[in-house]
Amino acid sequence: MRRFSWFNATSLTLGFAFLYLPMIILVIYSFNASKLVTVWAGFSTKWYGELLRNDAFLDAAWVTLKVAVMSSSFATVLGTMAAIVLVRAGRFYGRTLFSGMIYAPLVMPEVITGLSLLLLFIGIGLDRGVLTIVLAHTTFSMCYVSVVVSSRLVSFDQSLEEAALDLGCTPFQAFRLVTLPIIAPAVISGWLLAFTLSLDDLVIASFTAGPSATTLPMKIWSSVRLGVSPEINALSTLMIAIVAVGVITASLVSKRAAVKQQKDERAAERAEAA
Amino acid sequence: MALDAFAPWEDPNADPIIHFQNVTKRFGDFTAIDDLTIDIYEKEFFALLGPSGCGKTTLMRMLAGFETPTEGTILLQGQNIAPVPPNKRAVNMMFQSYALFPHLSVWENIAFGLKRDGMAKNDINDRVDEMLRLTRLETFARRKPHQISGGQRQRVALARSLAKHPKLLLLDEPLGALDKKLRQETQFELMDIQEKTGTTFVIVTHDQEEAMTVASRVAVMDHGKIIQVATPDAIYETPNSTYVADFIGDVNLIEGKATSKDNDKLSIAWAEGQPEIVGTPTTEFGNGQTVHFAIRPEKVAISAEKPEAANALQGKILDIAYLGNISTYHVELAGGQVIKAQTANNRRLSRRTFTWEDNVWLSFTDTAGVLLER
Amino acid sequence: MRRLTLIAIPYVWLLALFLVPFLIVFKIALSDSALAIPPYVPTLDLSEGWAGFTAFLSELDFENFVWLTEDDLYWKAYLSSLKIAVISTVLTLIVGYPIAYGMARAPQEWRATLLMLVILPFWTSFLIRVYSWMGILSQEGYLNQLLMSLGLISEPLIILNTNTAVYIGIVYTYLPFMILPIYSALEKLDESLLEAAEDLGCSRFTAFWLVTVPLSKQGIIAGSFLVFIPTLGEFVIPSLLGGSKTLMIGKVLWEEFFSNRDWPVASAVAVILLLILVIPIILFQRNEQKQREAEG
Numbered sequence: 050m051r052r053f054s055w056f057n058a059t060s061l062t063l064g065f066a067f068l069y070l071p072m073i074i075l076v077i078y079s080f081n082a083s084k085l086v087t088v089w090a091g092f093s094t095k096w097y098g099e100l101l102r103n104d105a106f107l108d109a110a111w112v113t114l115k116v117a118v119m120s121s122s123f124a125t126v127l128g129t130m131a132a133i134v135l136v137r138a139g140r141f142y143g144r145t146l147f148s149g150m151i152y153a154p155l156v157m158p159e160v161i162t163g164l165s166l167l168l169l170f171i172g173i174g175l176d177r178g179v180l181t182i183v184l185a186h187t188t189f190s191m192c193y194v195s196v197v198v199s200s201r202l203v204s205f206d207q208s209l210e211e212a213a214l215d216l217g218c219t220p221f222q223a224f225r226l227v228t229l230p231i232i233a234p235a236v237i238s239g240w241l242l243a244f245t246l247s248l249d250d251l252v253i254a255s256f257t258a259g260p261s262a263t264t265l266p267m268k269i270w271s272s273v274r275l276g277v278s279p280e281i282n283a284l285s286t287l288m289i290a291i292v293a294v295g296v297i298t299a300s301l302v303s304k305r306a307a308v309k310q311q312k313d314e315r316a317a318e319r320a321e322a323a
Numbered sequence: 324m325a326l327d328a329f330a331p332w333e334d335p336n337a338d339p340i341i342h343f344q345n346v347t348k349r350f351g352d353f354t355a356i357d358d359l360t361i362d363i364y365e366k367e368f369f370a371l372l373g374p375s376g377c378g379k380t381t382l383m384r385m386l387a388g389f390e391t392p393t394e395g396t397i398l399l400q401g402q403n404i405a406p407v408p409p410n411k412r413a414v415n416m417m418f419q420s421y422a423l424f425p426h427l428s429v430w431e432n433i434a435f436g437l438k439r440d441g442m443a444k445n446d447i448n449d450r451v452d453e454m455l456r457l458t459r460l461e462t463f464a465r466r467k468p469h470q471i472s473g474g475q476r477q478r479v480a481l482a483r484s485l486a487k488h489p490k491l492l493l494l495d496e497p498l499g500a501l502d503k504k505l506r507q508e509t510q511f512e513l514m515d516i517q518e519k520t521g522t523t524f525v526i527v528t529h530d531q532e533e534a535m536t537v538a539s540r541v542a543v544m545d546h547g548k549i550i551q552v553a554t555p556d557a558i559y560e561t562p563n564s565t566y567v568a569d570f571i572g573d574v575n576l577i578e579g580k581a582t583s584k585d586n587d588k589l590s591i592a593w594a595e596g597q598p599e600i601v602g603t604p605t606t607e608f609g610n611g612q613t614v615h616f617a618i619r620p621e622k623v624a625i626s627a628e629k630p631e632a633a634n635a636l637q638g639k640i641l642d643i644a645y646l647g648n649i650s651t652y653h654v655e656l657a658g659g660q661v662i663k664a665q666t667a668n669n670r671r672l673s674r675r676t677f678t679w680e681d682n683v684w685l686s687f688t689d690t691a692g693v694l695l696e697r
Numbered sequence: 698m699r700r701l702t703l704i705a706i707p708y709v710w711l712l713a714l715f716l717v718p719f720l721i722v723f724k725i726a727l728s729d730s731a732l733a734i735p736p737y738v739p740t741l742d743l744s745e746g747w748a749g750f751t752a753f754l755s756e757l758d759f760e761n762f763v764w765l766t767e768d769d770l771y772w773k774a775y776l777s778s779l780k781i782a783v784i785s786t787v788l789t790l791i792v793g794y795p796i797a798y799g800m801a802r803a804p805q806e807w808r809a810t811l812l813m814l815v816i817l818p819f820w821t822s823f824l825i826r827v828y829s830w831m832g833i834l835s836q837e838g839y840l841n842q843l844l845m846s847l848g849l850i851s852e853p854l855i856i857l858n859t860n861t862a863v864y865i866g867i868v869y870t871y872l873p874f875m876i877l878p879i880y881s882a883l884e885k886l887d888e889s890l891l892e893a894a895e896d897l898g899c900s901r902f903t904a905f906w907l908v909t910v911p912l913s914k915q916g917i918i919a920g921s922f923l924v925f926i927p928t929l930g931e932f933v934i935p936s937l938l939g940g941s942k943t944l945m946i947g948k949v950l951w952e953e954f955f956s957n958r959d960w961p962v963a964s965a966v967a968v969i970l971l972l973i974l975v976i977p978i979i980l981f982q983r984n985e986q987k988q989r990e991a992e993g
Contacts, residue, residue: 158930436897
């Protein structure tokens with residue numbers, strides 16, 4: 050019954066225009082033929098071609114992808130473990146310190162996290178490269194994963210696990226066969242979050258990368274500091290497109306699952322009524 | 324000398340405080356209120372009763388000013404209130420959810436409306452204290468709504484809506500959130516407060532017992548129309564339709580064909596092999612016209628021997644519902660029809676005579692039931 | 698036993714890669730810078746045993762912190778970071794509240810979509826979102842082109858490389874952090890409370906101030922901290938959109954480290970930034986705690 054009032058419609062329109070116009074402009078101008086990025090000189094996809102021939106960018110993209118896959122996978126395992134410890138392990142010595150170390154990285158300025166990790170790697174004499182970036186990214190993104198997973202675990206009905214134990218499961222089987230499938234959506238979104246955080250990170254990677262590895266954000270950074278460039282516009286458009294396709298697919302899939310569940314429930318009700 | 328009964332609706336010279344004139348309210352294709360005309364008088368405790376979706380809440384929200392009629396006019400003391408916004412109406416509402424402001428204390432909640440009127444500080448203090456006394460909440464003034472019980476919250480909501488001396492107080496299912504025992508106590512409290520303050524109350528409820536208990540008049544609604552407006556006893560004893568008879572309390576409904584008899588009685592042929600039922604009509608029925616005979620279970624007597632009565636039917640006890648003070652017997656007649664009869668349990672259980680499968684006689688006088696056209 | 702392993706693995710990981718590095722920062726903040734690798738003294742030499750350790754301790758001092766108080770660059774950087782963080786938090790609140798309000802009052806079937814539209818930018822690169830404003834705000838950028846073609850200005854406005862651009866960048870990138878907590882507070886708001894306020898004599902506007910705003914207070918506070926805390930240490934936005942006059946502590950730290958290679962001073966800057974952040978972080982935690990208690 051409810052409709053948009055003119056005030057709400059206006060504030061939403063202006064608000065979303067503000068959120069999306071800059072990116073839309075970026076996408077449009079990535080197809081600009083001119084090297085002068087602010088002057089429109091006709092449609093062209095030549096900057097995408099240039100981008101694909103630029104080995105430095107391709108190498109950086111490959112490094113970033115490797116780092117993101119590895120660090121988000123480690124972070125998911127560690128973060129899920131940490132979440133179980135937070136929610137289920139009860140009291141143990143040093144629990145306050147533990148939960149402090151989980152929440153602190155969420156609010157820690159990236160410059161400080163980056164600096165401290167760099168000083169550690171130098172202190173123990175670890176050569177900086179892909180490995181150090183993976184270690185750094187795993188550490189800060191496992192905290193995000195554990196927050197996502199623990200919020201799901203808190204609302205998890207523990208009697209399900211007790212039922213599994215009652216029916217003869219070992220605690221580990223109960224976790225693997227009952228708890229894990231149910232919290233799986235949270236674990237998956239934790240992985241996705243860790244993956245994007247890693248893809249996105251500039252500051253921590255800059256501190257921990259060293260000369261032997263360059264990630265895509267670092268490459269973008271060094272070129273945009275000099276100003277707007279058409280190649281970066283093209284690269285940005287590709288990244289925006291990938292994210293948009295990913296998010297829209299994910300939301301369609303989950304919507305379809307929800308619709309299917311509703312349909313099944315209704316069918317079950319009808320069957321019961323009949 | 325008996326006191327004059329309070330019945331302004333019977334006085335042709337009385338001016339109603341609220342007058343609905345052919346009011347219709349539509350939401351899109353849905354007609355919530357359908358060409359409705361009704362008067363409510365000062366100091367009345369008026370109940371709008373009906374199933375959910377019958378339009379009673381819409382009617383109330385139009386009085387409060389949250390909805391405007393699609394057609395027709397609503398007069399408050401002769402003034403058309405359609406152009407008056409809710410915050411300018413001398414009408415206050417007690418919400419079903421109570422809608423107590425969670426960030427304000429009990430005291431501040433009650434004072435909220437008074438402050439809006441720009442009342443002097445001392446007057447506000449006095450008025451809030453008076454309301455706290457009236458609703459027995461003095462000791463809870465500083466608490467927040469989540470720190471008091473459901474019954475106390477209900478009284479805060481009442482105090483808040485009464486604080487501004489409204490000409491009309493609207494109560495939307497005011498007791499719906501309370502449990503049964505508390506609800507019964509609160510009903511009497513509400514009547515008491517209504518009498519003390521002399522405010523006109525309009526209550527919306529789907530609970531017929533509640534409406535019967537508190538109201539001076541009850542309006543039974545269905546599908547946006549008012550089916551009957553009358554005092555609780557008139558609604559119960561002389562419903563104007565099978566809908567009202569069925570909605571209020573328990574009833575046996577029997578459909579048959581009318582035949583006029585002498586001395587203003589009517590005979591109803593209703594089932595093969597059963598004697599015709601004799602009743603007293605209040606309106607004209609033609610011979611052969613369909614008639615609905617409605618009789619309350621407590622007006623049907625049950626006995627082992629055939630009694631001397633205008634109507635007597637024989638059957639077998641199918642079910643007994645023992646409710647403590649009364650018992651309801653479901654008696655199956657030879658043709659398979661079931662009639663309910665109710666008796667007061669004046670004696671202890673062990674002394675009672677009827678049990679399952681017993682053959683019994685049901686009887687009632689020729690004035691016990693009501694004859695309805697529809 | 699299994700429980701112990703479960704606790705130990707993430708615990709040891711965080712100790713080694715979060716707490717220890719942190720202590721190292723503290724330690725280096727107390728060291729002196731040197732032209733060496735690593736570029737600071739003293740370094741801990743465990744081969745000399747206890748004597749080495751005490752010698753190491755005796756060489757630590759607060760010289761770098763003294764240095765920070767003497768050079769007014771650092772003072773100004775901290776103060777200007779605070780100022781920029783406060784102003785941009787207020788601006789984000791002003792921009793974000795109406796959007797959150799509009800979302801919470803939108804028809805039910807629209808809300809999931811609107812929510813997704815607010816969250817979607819989170820998934821796109823932060824760097825790219827900041828970068829997108831460079832083309833808009835530059836002197837020959839799209840904004841100036843638009844304003845000049847409309848005849849509103851004759852000379853291009855200088856926005857890029859000023860604090861104004863930094864404010865725009867911060868409001869833009871942190872807006873979702875403000876919208877989401879306010880939206881979740883407003884969505885829970887029972888509409889009959891507003892009707893009750895009107896019924897008791899409030900106009901729509903006073904009902905908004907007396908009921909809606911107080912009841913969304915928790916969301917406003919949470920959103921403000923979520924913007925304020927990361928903004929204080931922000932590096933990317935002031936570096937890309939701000940000018941040479943834009944002083945922010947994250948940028949100073951970065952330059953101290955990468956350009957001046959003065960690790961001890963960079964560490965001291967980090968320690969002080971952290972001390973400043975402790976207060977808002979504790980306040981934020983308390984607000985969250987209060988909210989949980991109110992709900993539970």
